[in-house]
Amino acid sequence: MSTTNVERVLFERPQSLVALPFPYCPGCSHGIINRLVAEVVDSLGISERVVGVTSIGCSVRCWKHFTYDMVQAAHGRAPAVATGLRRVMPDRIIFTYQGDGDLAAIGTAEALHSAARGERITIFFVNNAIYGATGGQMAPTTLLGQKTSSSPYGRDPVAAGFPIRVAELLATLPAPGYIARVGVFDAANVNRARRAVQRAFEVQMEGKGFSLVEFLASCPTNLKMDPVKANEWVQKELQQYFPLGQFKSPEE
Amino acid sequence: MSEKVLMKGNEALSEAAIRAGCRHFFGYPITPSSEILEYLAFRLPQIGGTFLQSESEVAAINMVYGAAAAGARVMTASSSPGVSLMQEGISYAAAAELPCLVVNVTRASPGLGRIPPAQSDYWQATRGGGHGDYHLIVLAPFSVQEMADLTILAFDLADKYRNPAMILADGMLGQMMEPLEWGNQPQDPPVKEWSVSRTESRDRRLILAAPISDEGLLELNCHLVEKYARAREDEQRWQSYLVDDAETIVVAYGTAARISAEAIESLRKKGHRAGLIRPISLWPFPAKAFAGIETTAGSCLVVEMSSGQMVDDVRLAVNGRIPVRGMGLGGGWIPTPEMVEEEILKS
Amino acid sequence: MLEQVLIAGFGGQGVLFIGQLLAYAGLKEGLEVLWLPSYGPEMRGGTANCISIISTDKIWSPIVPRPKSLIAMNWPSLDKFEPKVVPDGVLVANSSLIERDIQRHDLRAYAVPASGVAQDLGNVRVSNMVALGAYVGATGVVSSEAVLSSLIKMLGDRKASLVDVNASAFRRGYEMTVGSRGQSNKVDIH
Numbered sequence: 088m089s090t091t092n093v094e095r096v097l098f099e100r101p102q103s104l105v106a107l108p109f110p111y112c113p114g115c116s117h118g119i120i121n122r123l124v125a126e127v128v129d130s131l132g133i134s135e136r137v138v139g140v141t142s143i144g145c146s147v148r149c150w151k152h153f154t155y156d157m158v159q160a161a162h163g164r165a166p167a168v169a170t171g172l173r174r175v176m177p178d179r180i181i182f183t184y185q186g187d188g189d190l191a192a193i194g195t196a197e198a199l200h201s202a203a204r205g206e207r208i209t210i211f212f213v214n215n216a217i218y219g220a221t222g223g224q225m226a227p228t229t230l231l232g233q234k235t236s237s238s239p240y241g242r243d244p245v246a247a248g249f250p251i252r253v254a255e256l257l258a259t260l261p262a263p264g265y266i267a268r269v270g271v272f273d274a275a276n277v278n279r280a281r282r283a284v285q286r287a288f289e290v291q292m293e294g295k296g297f298s299l300v301e302f303l304a305s306c307p308t309n310l311k312m313d314p315v316k317a318n319e320w321v322q323k324e325l326q327q328y329f330p331l332g333q334f335k336s337p338e339e
Numbered sequence: 340m341s342e343k344v345l346m347k348g349n350e351a352l353s354e355a356a357i358r359a360g361c362r363h364f365f366g367y368p369i370t371p372s373s374e375i376l377e378y379l380a381f382r383l384p385q386i387g388g389t390f391l392q393s394e395s396e397v398a399a400i401n402m403v404y405g406a407a408a409a410g411a412r413v414m415t416a417s418s419s420p421g422v423s424l425m426q427e428g429i430s431y432a433a434a435a436e437l438p439c440l441v442v443n444v445t446r447a448s449p450g451l452g453r454i455p456p457a458q459s460d461y462w463q464a465t466r467g468g469g470h471g472d473y474h475l476i477v478l479a480p481f482s483v484q485e486m487a488d489l490t491i492l493a494f495d496l497a498d499k500y501r502n503p504a505m506i507l508a509d510g511m512l513g514q515m516m517e518p519l520e521w522g523n524q525p526q527d528p529p530v531k532e533w534s535v536s537r538t539e540s541r542d543r544r545l546i547l548a549a550p551i552s553d554e555g556l557l558e559l560n561c562h563l564v565e566k567y568a569r570a571r572e573d574e575q576r577w578q579s580y581l582v583d584d585a586e587t588i589v590v591a592y593g594t595a596a597r598i599s600a601e602a603i604e605s606l607r608k609k610g611h612r613a614g615l616i617r618p619i620s621l622w623p624f625p626a627k628a629f630a631g632i633e634t635t636a637g638s639c640l641v642v643e644m645s646s647g648q649m650v651d652d653v654r655l656a657v658n659g660r661i662p663v664r665g666m667g668l669g670g671g672w673i674p675t676p677e678m679v680e681e682e683i684l685k686s
Numbered sequence: 687m688l689e690q691v692l693i694a695g696f697g698g699q700g701v702l703f704i705g706q707l708l709a710y711a712g713l714k715e716g717l718e719v720l721w722l723p724s725y726g727p728e729m730r731g732g733t734a735n736c737i738s739i740i741s742t743d744k745i746w747s748p749i750v751p752r753p754k755s756l757i758a759m760n761w762p763s764l765d766k767f768e769p770k771v772v773p774d775g776v777l778v779a780n781s782s783l784i785e786r787d788i789q790r791h792d793l794r795a796y797a798v799p800a801s802g803v804a805q806d807l808g809n810v811r812v813s814n815m816v817a818l819g820a821y822v823g824a825t826g827v828v829s830s831e832a833v834l835s836s837l838i839k840m841l842g843d844r845k846a847s848l849v850d851v852n853a854s855a856f857r858r859g860y861e862m863t864v865g866s867r868g869q870s871n872k873v874d875i876h
Binding site: 135136138140147150151153154155156157158159160161164167168169170171172173174175176179196197199200 | 363365389391393394395397398399401402403404405406407408409410411413427428431435535536537540543544545546547548549551
């Protein structure tokens, strides 16, 4: 990294991110969330022990950006792949990185059952209420009335049901160790999110079972808003249906 | 030579997997393969392995994928409808070049079907089964002894080619008890330098089912073509029985081969010259077995417990040199030796 | 020598067990053996049947459309399989549960009150061993020693306490028919 004449480095690329520009759209939350994972891995000093499992969707690309071992999973199957890795390598730290279509639609069974087993893995679940990679279709977390390319008249609960609150749903299970929902729409929430990522990894490392962090994320491209508006929409609209908080922790 | 033991085919297969160094099983119950799952649920915890009953066949094959990425010898077992559910994951494993074993104790289909033995998954097994240009290495046992021996071989070939392998059996072979002799303890599985297992500091490793670019996908396919060509050259396996002077050559695998061999024996006693080519590797198909058969044989009869699937491969191997006829039906139809005799005599 | 015996009855009558036991005994005698159950949802309470093949030569087909012998433990099994036995074959029928005569006159048939004998021995569940004893006595396909030593092996330590009653049942059946071995007439045993 080239340095200018500053006395102290306040901000730099985490060591466990590859020196490669993120491929995400302007204003997309994936870059922030990728970075948070990398920062926490660095601060815990666990990069040599980490194995990441990617999913299908925009999140598929994150394997290029982490310096750890990465395994690519089929759509929705990351928790199953992580389970296979876990059962062979008990001392590794294993996470999946999944979007809302991957985790809450096609991969609901794998996510639910890995949580029910208390599988010692960590899921980073990026909920932006829309399908990104395929071009803005309705997600299982799309809000009622929200217009998408496959719900052009707005999501109608009669035809398309209600958005799924994954964190609350999985928190009803006895096995999971830690479940939280966080936002990344302002600095204070980014800092809270970082602490949640750290706690999720710690719970896994302490042998306290399954952990999941749900991120409310923004997708300006498919929300058809500029990044600032999209961020505001997440903070106001999305957060209203998906409240932030900790739904399960080992201390409870 | 060790002592002969009596075992069920499904149990022999399971114990052979353990002998081959498989310590990880992921699967979902389905008749008539469930004994494999039950046997390993009992045995694997005794030897420090892991057994996991997954929420579905879809999850099972992806757990297999993860364990294979971690460098372990790993397997799953199912029956026809369950194996259909696994096809996406098998395609991914072929793309990511992850060695693993999938056992299909076939049942009569299509759809849910019923549990009688059948051979109607031949096309699915030998053509890849899922999306894309890929193959599995497919071995077809015809006795309890081979349920064991070919399982060990399947693990070895999967590792040798970094490719998923399949044992294609049926409920009869799975349920049948026969004497079995264990050979020498197989060698330890190879250490997999490409896997994400880690004992020391090293560069990161990637297990990718989708290459980085369009060019990368072409490269992967070229590599697979080259790999499959090597397997086609080196891994054709078959048994020829009484073919040297045979006028009619019966081609059959698995249970159908047992029934056909009985018919051939019976006809030989009556002075009719029939013989058997029994493919053991269904992919690669043993085309080499058919070299020069036209010098004595007048025709081939393909006996299958399906409506005619392997007959395609026999026709390609024979390439018009002599007529090839098929005999078979899907849906649980099992020929008797007498029926095969009659059909041979029509030649 | 090639022997193919079909063993059929209700689920729970132990027909699969005696089929396997016969295969173990054949193996002990150095013969080729094969055992195949009809498998499936009828595992509990319904009909159960299996085929045991014992041969001096290699066994090819597991499919036996017309068995050489039949052990019928209940009425439906006799109805279903009696017509399929090859002429001059051996038939052992559990007459305690079958209130009809054996219809075939071209078989060496034994009506054996297997359930009744087992009840006399204090355990109706060993009726299968009475029938197996009668079958082995009539055919001599394996020795009674091979059956009894295989029985000990099959029951193992966990069920060792059941060896005696099973062995007694087997001997009772064996003694009922061994005297008639080689005869070709129908034999009713009461």
